[in-house]
Amino acid sequence: MGKITEILRDSSNDIWERILKHPFVVELFRGSLPPEKFRFYVIQDYNYLVTLTRCQAMIASKLEEPTVIRRILELALADVSTELENYNKLLNTLGLSLNDVIRARPAPTSTAYMNFLLTTCALGGPYEGLVAILPCYWTYLEIARYHEKELANNPVGIYRDWASVYLSPEYEGIVMDLRRIIDDTSDHLMHDISRLTSIFRQASIYEFMFWDMAYRMEQWAI
Amino acid sequence: MGKITEILRDSSNDIWERILKHPFVVELFRGSLPPEKFRFYVIQDYNYLVTLTRCQAMIASKLEEPTVIRRILELALADVSTELENYNKLLNTLGLSLNDVIRARPAPTSTAYMNFLLTTCALGGPYEGLVAILPCYWTYLEIARYHEKELANNPVGIYRDWASVYLSPEYEGIVMDLRRIIDDTSDHLMHDISRLTSIFRQASIYEFMFWDMAYRMEQWAI
Amino acid sequence: MGKITEILRDSSNDIWERILKHPFVVELFRGSLPPEKFRFYVIQDYNYLVTLTRCQAMIASKLEEPTVIRRILELALADVSTELENYNKLLNTLGLSLNDVIRARPAPTSTAYMNFLLTTCALGGPYEGLVAILPCYWTYLEIARYHEKELANNPVGIYRDWASVYLSPEYEGIVMDLRRIIDDTSDHLMHDISRLTSIFRQASIYEFMFWDMAYRMEQWAI
Amino acid sequence: MGKITEILRDSSNDIWERILKHPFVVELFRGSLPPEKFRFYVIQDYNYLVTLTRCQAMIASKLEEPTVIRRILELALADVSTELENYNKLLNTLGLSLNDVIRARPAPTSTAYMNFLLTTCALGGPYEGLVAILPCYWTYLEIARYHEKELANNPVGIYRDWASVYLSPEYEGIVMDLRRIIDDTSDHLMHDISRLTSIFRQASIYEFMFWDMAYRMEQWAI
Numbered sequence: 001m002g003k004i005t006e007i008l009r010d011s012s013n014d015i016w017e018r019i020l021k022h023p024f025v026v027e028l029f030r031g032s033l034p035p036e037k038f039r040f041y042v043i044q045d046y047n048y049l050v051t052l053t054r055c056q057a058m059i060a061s062k063l064e065e066p067t068v069i070r071r072i073l074e075l076a077l078a079d080v081s082t083e084l085e086n087y088n089k090l091l092n093t094l095g096l097s098l099n100d101v102i103r104a105r106p107a108p109t110s111t112a113y114m115n116f117l118l119t120t121c122a123l124g125g126p127y128e129g130l131v132a133i134l135p136c137y138w139t140y141l142e143i144a145r146y147h148e149k150e151l152a153n154n155p156v157g158i159y160r161d162w163a164s165v166y167l168s169p170e171y172e173g174i175v176m177d178l179r180r181i182i183d184d185t186s187d188h189l190m191h192d193i194s195r196l197t198s199i200f201r202q203a204s205i206y207e208f209m210f211w212d213m214a215y216r217m218e219q220w221a222i
Numbered sequence: 223m224g225k226i227t228e229i230l231r232d233s234s235n236d237i238w239e240r241i242l243k244h245p246f247v248v249e250l251f252r253g254s255l256p257p258e259k260f261r262f263y264v265i266q267d268y269n270y271l272v273t274l275t276r277c278q279a280m281i282a283s284k285l286e287e288p289t290v291i292r293r294i295l296e297l298a299l300a301d302v303s304t305e306l307e308n309y310n311k312l313l314n315t316l317g318l319s320l321n322d323v324i325r326a327r328p329a330p331t332s333t334a335y336m337n338f339l340l341t342t343c344a345l346g347g348p349y350e351g352l353v354a355i356l357p358c359y360w361t362y363l364e365i366a367r368y369h370e371k372e373l374a375n376n377p378v379g380i381y382r383d384w385a386s387v388y389l390s391p392e393y394e395g396i397v398m399d400l401r402r403i404i405d406d407t408s409d410h411l412m413h414d415i416s417r418l419t420s421i422f423r424q425a426s427i428y429e430f431m432f433w434d435m436a437y438r439m440e441q442w443a444i
Numbered sequence: 445m446g447k448i449t450e451i452l453r454d455s456s457n458d459i460w461e462r463i464l465k466h467p468f469v470v471e472l473f474r475g476s477l478p479p480e481k482f483r484f485y486v487i488q489d490y491n492y493l494v495t496l497t498r499c500q501a502m503i504a505s506k507l508e509e510p511t512v513i514r515r516i517l518e519l520a521l522a523d524v525s526t527e528l529e530n531y532n533k534l535l536n537t538l539g540l541s542l543n544d545v546i547r548a549r550p551a552p553t554s555t556a557y558m559n560f561l562l563t564t565c566a567l568g569g570p571y572e573g574l575v576a577i578l579p580c581y582w583t584y585l586e587i588a589r590y591h592e593k594e595l596a597n598n599p600v601g602i603y604r605d606w607a608s609v610y611l612s613p614e615y616e617g618i619v620m621d622l623r624r625i626i627d628d629t630s631d632h633l634m635h636d637i638s639r640l641t642s643i644f645r646q647a648s649i650y651e652f653m654f655w656d657m658a659y660r661m662e663q664w665a666i
Numbered sequence: 667m668g669k670i671t672e673i674l675r676d677s678s679n680d681i682w683e684r685i686l687k688h689p690f691v692v693e694l695f696r697g698s699l700p701p702e703k704f705r706f707y708v709i710q711d712y713n714y715l716v717t718l719t720r721c722q723a724m725i726a727s728k729l730e731e732p733t734v735i736r737r738i739l740e741l742a743l744a745d746v747s748t749e750l751e752n753y754n755k756l757l758n759t760l761g762l763s764l765n766d767v768i769r770a771r772p773a774p775t776s777t778a779y780m781n782f783l784l785t786t787c788a789l790g791g792p793y794e795g796l797v798a799i800l801p802c803y804w805t806y807l808e809i810a811r812y813h814e815k816e817l818a819n820n821p822v823g824i825y826r827d828w829a830s831v832y833l834s835p836e837y838e839g840i841v842m843d844l845r846r847i848i849d850d851t852s853d854h855l856m857h858d859i860s861r862l863t864s865i866f867r868q869a870s871i872y873e874f875m876f877w878d879m880a881y882r883m884e885q886w887a888i
Contacts, residue, residue: 112334279505556778
């Protein structure tokens with residue numbers, strides 16, 4: 001029997017293939033992405049980051065094992081400290097202020113994705129929550145590795161810097177830790193595999209849609 | 223000072239105007255709506271109904287006053303008893319089975335709306351939850367009244383029967399009760415009016431989008 | 445393999461034996477219970493009833509199956525309608541008003557039991573919640589049957605009336621329904637049996653302590 | 667108008683007076699506390715520490731302001747890292763292992779206090795949660811200051827070391843931060859002052875009862 005996270009990853013392979021090849025991703029790593037699309041993506045990322053923190057806090061509140069609680073709280077704290085500081089630096093480089101970002105309305109896809117994560121973490125058990133946030137972390141690792149070679153010739157410093165984060169050993173460590181925490185409870189979770197697969201797939205679909213939202217600079221119809 | 227629900231209603235008037243005149247609504251009351259669009263709407267409504275029940279249960283669990291808890295539980299119970307039985311009859315008339323419906327994947331807008339409601343009810347206080355579910359009940363009352371005259375000449379029996387529910391005194395009573403429960407705590411809620419307005423407006427936007435989803439027979443892009 | 449609820453019941457048999465023979469219970473069915481102790485019990489029961497309703501609402505919000513949601517909501521609604529009306533009649537007979545009761549401070553044991561139920565229902569899955577509220581319903585059925593013969597010679601009408609509720613076919617039906625809902629998901633729950641057993645046992649312990657609290661007319665030390 | 671936390675503190679002054687003078691506290695600072703009572707206290711503290719972490723995680727998940735979320739997550743993380751490591755060292759000094767502690771059943775008062783905190787944090791808003799955990803932090807600061815002079819002549823090194831933590835500038839900083847976070851939203855919270863006062867008082871009562879539980883080495887009656 002494979003590990004839970006491998007089963008989950010396989011079951012959403014068709015979605016992940018399309019994420020790796022999405023024009024936003026491809027153009028970002030090549031350096032041909034129009035700057036206004038990147039700026040749109042970055043602005044939408046702020047509320048997502050705060051939402052991720054709140055989700056991790058909810059997950060931590062439902063876990064039993066102190067060492068696992070600790071690891072998830074470290075991630076949550078990193079999101080509202082290191083990550084948020086890096087985010088502010090990036091805003092600066094882009095000539096944006098945190099106020100611009102806070103005032104920006106989350107786009108429809110971003111809103112839908114955030115409410116999916118919050119609902120899953122609020123109403124489900126801790127492992128359902130962990131499975132919901134895993135595609136976000138894990139796809140970024142795969143994206144960065146898949147397109148790594150193109151970075152060398154990427155003429156846009158901001159894009160290269162942004163991408164390098166996801167190629168760092170620290171980032172790989174986060175993904176490995178999340179996977180290990182889930183896989184360590186495989187025996188207990190396997191009876192719930194169909195529900196977990198469906199959560200993982202929906203989160204993967206939202207990851208694809210998030211890139212697409214940014215590429216289209218999606219607006220509310222009303 | 224006006225009542226809270228009047229303030230909320232006024233603040234979303236532009237959205238409600240567009241709901242009243244949405245082609246799905248107009249064609250439904252005239253009888254010119256293509257049957258496949260109505261069928262799509264009905265199928266999407268099933269998961270929404272179960273979600274509404276779960277939201278009302280969450281709201282009831284957070285309320286303090288036994289008489290208010292009772293009224294909300296009555297609504298919740300009606301959703302999974304009377305409403306669900308009426309729904310099954312409607313499915314029958316349309317040649318659909320409950321199994322077809324349960325197997326149907328909720329469309330993107332429907333999913334987004336449901337997760338918005340669940341998140342608001344799970345993470346917010348009981349009155350935030352009540353404000354989130356109010357547009358669903360209240361817009362249907364306004365829609366039915368606004369288009370009432372056209373029903374007489376509506377050639378489609380299924381559409382006439384469907385619409386007549388929202389013109390019944392019972393239905394008006396539900397909307398009045400929900401409004402009264404919220405308005406009775408106006409003093410306490412007024413300091414939170416900006417958050418409540420934003421919840422009410424977002425729910426109203428999702429109501430518009432739900433009609434539009436059905437009219438377009440919306441599919442997932444992936 | 446036995447049914448889940450039989451396993452749970454067996455695992456707490458030592459506690460249940462002591463509940464059946466607790467002086468409060470014995471004297472209540474014989475008619476020798478001092479009226480002030482019964483009055484204390486009744487006053488403490490009010491907040492418990494509202495808490496039970498809120499717990500059932502939380503459980504309903506987490507369940508998936510509409511027929512099960514419906515049954516739990518029926519119980520919740522009965523608690524704040526029929527039950528609460530019967531409760532008010534009983535208060536009347538005892539010369540108490542609802543205001544007296546609402547103003548009464550929940551005793552330490554009552555507070556501890558209610559917060560145990562609320563925590564279990566808020567943080568756990570729906571079946572953990574159902575297992576937590578089961579001893580309350582089920583022990584009253586067993587108590588009434590165990591002491592049924594003594595009721596005939598019980599000189600106190602109020603005690604006889606109170607006890608007769610738990611001997612009614614309706615009441616047995618509620619207990620059977622709760623047990624069946626849990627037993628119907630036995631396969632899914634069996635891997636979690638140690639946690640469920642511990643919840644059921646703690647709830648049974650609180651049932652014993654609740655009777656003892658009333659018998660001692662327990663007060664806060666501070 | 668005073669600050670919220672001053673109002674809360676004043677309203678529970680009678681309880682706090684009794685906490686400062688509880689025999690467990692007095693004997694601990696003097697050095698005359700029987701070691702088995704201290705050991706009992708320490709064992710009970712483990713589950714409380716994990717519960718506090720889970721409560722803080724829940725509070726963080728409901729807060730809006732990233733800087734406040736960050737501060738609460740820092741406290742939560744400290745509980746399952748630094749605090750837990752210090753706790754393990756203390757266990758070592760006492761000749762206890764973490765396994766002994768994990769196997770120990772939480773005493774009735776400890777269970778009641780933990781479920782009160784969890785219920786308040788799970789069902790209430792973030793500031794209700796913060797008010798519920800404040801007495802735990804703040805009373806320890808006041809206790810340490812009130813008895814500081816006696817520490818010099820305290821013959822028991824373990825007791826002196828334990829107490830010194832609560833006299834550190836770091837610890838005072840935590841209490842000040844918690845108070846400031848609550849006081850900074852005073853305007854918004856003042857309309858809810860009666861509910862907050864009642865939460866703060868109940869938490870203070872449980873703090874008193876926790877010391878008393880340890881002094882009596884409280885056991886379950888059943």
